[in-house]
Amino acid sequence: MKLPELPxxxxxxxxxxxxxxxxxxETAVLVAPPxxxxxxxxxxxxxxGTAGRVLVAExxxxxxxxxxGRMAALLGESVGETVGYSVRGERRVGRATRxxxxxxxxxxxxxxxxxxxxxxxxxxxxxxxxxxxDADLLLAxxxxxxxGLRPDLRVLATSATVAAERLSVLLGGDRAAPVVQVQxxxxxxxxxxxxxxxxxxxxxxxxxxxRAALAGTDGDVLVFLPGAAEIRRTTALLADVDGxxxxxxxxxxxxxxxxxxxxxxxxxxVVLSTAVAESSLTVPxxxxxxxxxxxxxxxxxxxxxxxxxxxxxxxAAVADQRAGRAGREAxxxxxxxxxxxEHGTLPAYPEPEIRTADLTRLAxxxxxxxxxxxxxxxxxxxxxxxxxxxxxxxxxxxxAVNGDGDVTERGRRIARIGLxxxxxxxxxxxxxxxxxxxxxEVVTVLDDDTLISGVDLTAGLRVLRRERPxxxxxxxxxxxxxxxxxxxxxxxxxxxxxxxxxxxARRRGPGSASYLMVGGTAVTLPPGSGIGDAEWLAVGVxxxxxxxxxxxxxxxxVADEQLARRAASSLLTTVxxxxxxDEDVVARRVERLGVIMLSEKPIRDPDRESLGAAVRxxxxxxxxxxxxxxxxAIALRQRLGFLHRTLGAPWPPVDDESLLxxxxxxxxxxxxxxxxxxxxxxxxxxxxxxxxxxxxxxxxMDELAPERLEVPSGSRPxxxxxxxxxxxxVKVQEVFGWTDAPRLAQGRVPIVLHxxxxxxxxxxxxxxxxxxxxxxxxxxxxxxxxxxxxxxWPEDPATVPAHRGTARNAGRG
Numbered sequence: 177m178k179l180p181e182l183p184x185x186x187x188x189x190x191x192x193x194x195x196x197x198x199x200x201x202e203t204a205v206l207v208a209p210p211x212x213x214x215x216x217x218x219x220x221x222x223x224x225g226t227a228g229r230v231l232v233a234e235x236x237x238x239x240x241x242x243x244x245g246r247m248a249a250l251l252g253e254s255v256g257e258t259v260g261y262s263v264r265g266e267r268r269v270g271r272a273t274r275x276x277x278x279x280x281x282x283x284x285x286x287x288x289x290x291x292x293x294x295x296x297x298x299x300x301x302x303x304x305x306x307x308x309x310d311a312d313l314l315l316a317x318x319x320x321x322x323x324g325l326r327p328d329l330r331v332l333a334t335s336a337t338v339a340a341e342r343l344s345v346l347l348g349g350d351r352a353a354p355v356v357q358v359q360x361x362x363x364x365x366x367x368x369x370x371x372x373x374x375x376x377x378x379x380x381x382x383x384x385x386x387r388a389a390l391a392g393t394d395g396d397v398l399v400f401l402p403g404a405a406e407i408r409r410t411t412a413l414l415a416d417v418d419g420x421x422x423x424x425x426x427x428x429x430x431x432x433x434x435x436x437x438x439x440x441x442x443x444x445x446v447v448l449s450t451a452v453a454e455s456s457l458t459v460p461x462x463x464x465x466x467x468x469x470x471x472x473x474x475x476x477x478x479x480x481x482x483x484x485x486x487x488x489x490x491x492a493a494v495a496d497q498r499a500g501r502a503g504r505e506a507x508x509x510x511x512x513x514x515x516x517x518e519h520g521t522l523p524a525y526p527e528p529e530i531r532t533a534d535l536t537r538l539a540x541x542x543x544x545x546x547x548x549x550x551x552x553x554x555x556x557x558x559x560x561x562x563x564x565x566x567x568x569x570x571x572x573x574x575x576a577v578n579g580d581g582d583v584t585e586r587g588r589r590i591a592r593i594g595l596x597x598x599x600x601x602x603x604x605x606x607x608x609x610x611x612x613x614x615x616x617e618v619v620t621v622l623d624d625d626t627l628i629s630g631v632d633l634t635a636g637l638r639v640l641r642r643e644r645p646x647x648x649x650x651x652x653x654x655x656x657x658x659x660x661x662x663x664x665x666x667x668x669x670x671x672x673x674x675x676x677x678x679x680x681a682r683r684r685g686p687g688s689a690s691y692l693m694v695g696g697t698a699v700t701l702p703p704g705s706g707i708g709d710a711e712w713l714a715v716g717v718x719x720x721x722x723x724x725x726x727x728x729x730x731x732x733x734v735a736d737e738q739l740a741r742r743a744a745s746s747l748l749t750t751v752x753x754x755x756x757x758d759e760d761v762v763a764r765r766v767e768r769l770g771v772i773m774l775s776e777k778p779i780r781d782p783d784r785e786s787l788g789a790a791v792r793x794x795x796x797x798x799x800x801x802x803x804x805x806x807x808x809a810i811a812l813r814q815r816l817g818f819l820h821r822t823l824g825a826p827w828p829p830v831d832d833e834s835l836l837x838x839x840x841x842x843x844x845x846x847x848x849x850x851x852x853x854x855x856x857x858x859x860x861x862x863x864x865x866x867x868x869x870x871x872x873x874x875x876x877m878d879e880l881a882p883e884r885l886e887v888p889s890g891s892r893p894x895x896x897x898x899x900x901x902x903x904x905x906v907k908v909q910e911v912f913g914w915t916d917a918p919r920l921a922q923g924r925v926p927i928v929l930h931x932x933x934x935x936x937x938x939x940x941x942x943x944x945x946x947x948x949x950x951x952x953x954x955x956x957x958x959x960x961x962x963x964x965x966x967x968x969w970p971e972d973p974a975t976v977p978a979h980r981g982t983a984r985n986a987g988r989g
Contacts, residue, residue, distance in 0.1 A: 818900075
């Protein structure tokens with residue numbers, strides 16, 4: 177293959193070096209910023225230096241088509257001759273094709289079918305820095321193939337960022353792969369920060385910045401937005417701008433629409449783009465960039481069973497790549513839609529998809545490769561074990577892997593379809609019920625919900641069938657060819673339920689917009705959904721806004737209970753339940769679909785063990801306070817608690833947790849007979865507690881922790897064991913003659929005396945009575961003599977007998 181005169185792009189000067197390095201070392205890393213020509217010039221140079229085919233793996237279909245078109249134009253040919261491309265549902269290659277651009281996911285499938293990649297000499301992994309899930313998996317599988325079947329396969333990884341050290345080590349193993357760096361030609365870029373106004377939506381903020389860019393600059397304006405919905409809304413906000421074409425650019429556009437955005441226009445343009453224009457595409461004529469600072473990335477909420485795309489802040493590296501688009505051809509301007517002080521808080525690099533995305537498809541590809549857990553592969557970032565295990569659980573439910581995680585024949589068929597395994601299962605099983613084309617129509621929409629507007633899937637399908645957009649029609653035809661056709665009743669809800677049985681949902685109340693999904697997540701129909709008053713829904717797409725516990729239904733079809741039972745039969749359970757419900761034991765046979773109760777019937781004679789367990793749960797839910805606790809029972813519990821804290825075993829713990837755990841022991845007979853709250857309320861807690869007394873030690877309980885204690889006056893006041901140490905409250909005259917108070921628990925614990933006045937008001941607190949008589953009594957005595965002159969308040973309490981009354985003639989001094 178002979179190269180033509182190539183454009184003067186920065187990478188041209190190192191093409192020979194790249195070819196020679198790869199020939200010598202077989203792996204290499206090319207670091208070059210966007211616009212340097214790495215995507216188009218490097219593959220052509222590699223093809224000119226080898227006899228085999230060069231495969232270029234791009235993360236997106238749009239980038240694959242654009243790269244192939246640009247290379248073919250450089251050769252003066254049409255796509256499909258020397259340069260071709262293959263993306264899902266479309267292939268333009270010929271026998272003479274030397275450079276084939278493919279998506280990363282498609283190359284994974286090709287590698288699964290032919291691990292040797294027969295006829296391929298070089299694989300170029302483009303835009304590795306974007307860290308897409310398929311690209312990370314492809315890198316791991318290619319390295320594994322090189323380690324075994326194809327040690328001669330050459331691999332070049334390209335990146336727009338300088339963080340290439342890890343990539344170099346991965347590719348080179350013990351000997352790091354060479355890194356070739358190319359500097360881009362950049363022009364000065366002037367930066368303006370545009371904070372949002374109060375309650376201003378991102379589309380309004382971006383439209384405001386775009387108007388400023390149009391007024392202050394020449395040339396086209398490239399605007400970065402997170403998704404197609406925001407592009408549509410921003411287009412509407414800019415509809416009144418004269419003399420400017422508003423052009424969308426995103427991966428869901430038709431090929432013609434994408435080509436329009438990638439060609440210079442006759443008039444000035446505003447190109448509203450998703451992340452596809454960050455690095456792997458060149459949009460000509462751009463002099464200004466407006467950056468929303470947002471991107472749409474895959475996320476899974478495993479706790480709620482919701483997965484999809486989440487809107488996140490971009491990383492600093494991505495923000496720099498976007499800004500660089502403004503300075504490719506001349507001096508440029510950038511409007512960033514966030515405050516300048518927030519820029520320093522951006523994450524350095526994008527979060528790898530493998531850490532946050534649904535890993536079901538990855539788990540299936542690993543099972544097909546023969547390593548269900550991914551061990552033995554060289555990963556940039558290894559898949560999280562929890563996410564991988566969750567993916568395998570889904571695959572087992574679909575019959576795609578067996579109990580050991582090995583792929584089944586059904587799993588291989590699911591993998592070959594090239595969709596998420598849930599959608600592939602819906603296509604395969606749905607075709608047998610509703611027909612191949614009807615199943616393919618629904619699955620295509622589930623895979624790309626931007627094809628329709630609104631929530632009502634059935635209404636959206638009617639519009640698609642009437643208008644027959646090319647993108648939808650081609651994918652439907654492709655999928656229908658993959659499955660056997662049969663006659664059936666067109667039922668979109670059934671196909672949705674096959675893909676997402678856990679998202680079948682039943683209304684939570686008459687007229688309510690809230691639904692409970694089989695998986696346990698609550699979701700809400702947005703106002704004006706058009707679905708009507710449906711009891712059951714098959715939810716195809718649901719999302720959750722930050723801070724909300726419930727999700728929003730974005731796409732659904734009306735279903736019914738019969739359909740739910742049929743589509744999600746594996747989630748049907750019938751169990752006998754004996755439980756504590758509304759303060760009563762309820763025994764019933766319950767049929768559920770996931771968490772949704774379908775029916776219940778009372779059980780007349782439940783087994784005693786289940787009854788007892790239900791009553792114990794009831795006691796735990798209400799608490800021990802439900803029992804009958806009189807003052808004696810409370811005092812007994814406090815004394816036992818004191819002995820356990822002081823002496824330990826064999827004195828039992830009597831805190832709530834311990835008593836509930838031992839309920840069968842001390843509440844045994846009463847608990848066994850209880851069926852309702854009122855039965856628990858009748859139980860004498862004091863009598864029951866005595867079953868916990870340890871024998872023979874219990875015979876010494878009154879000695880170790882007496883309920884009452886005799887004082888010198890002859891009174892027997894009650895000890896208070898609710899505090900540590902225990903308290904004895906007694907009138908001060910009643911302890912005259914005591915030089916020291918008795919100690920409890922074999923002399924281990926002193927008593928705290930609360931000494932009271934004749935009116936039983938506290939006058940002193942002491943645990944050292946002898947010290948109190950010496951130092952504290954004179955002050956207390958003076959106060960008491962003034963307040964209670966009829967009582968005897970001797971200087972030396974030992975000279976007056978302890979007494980309960982006034983003792984008028986005793987020790988008056």
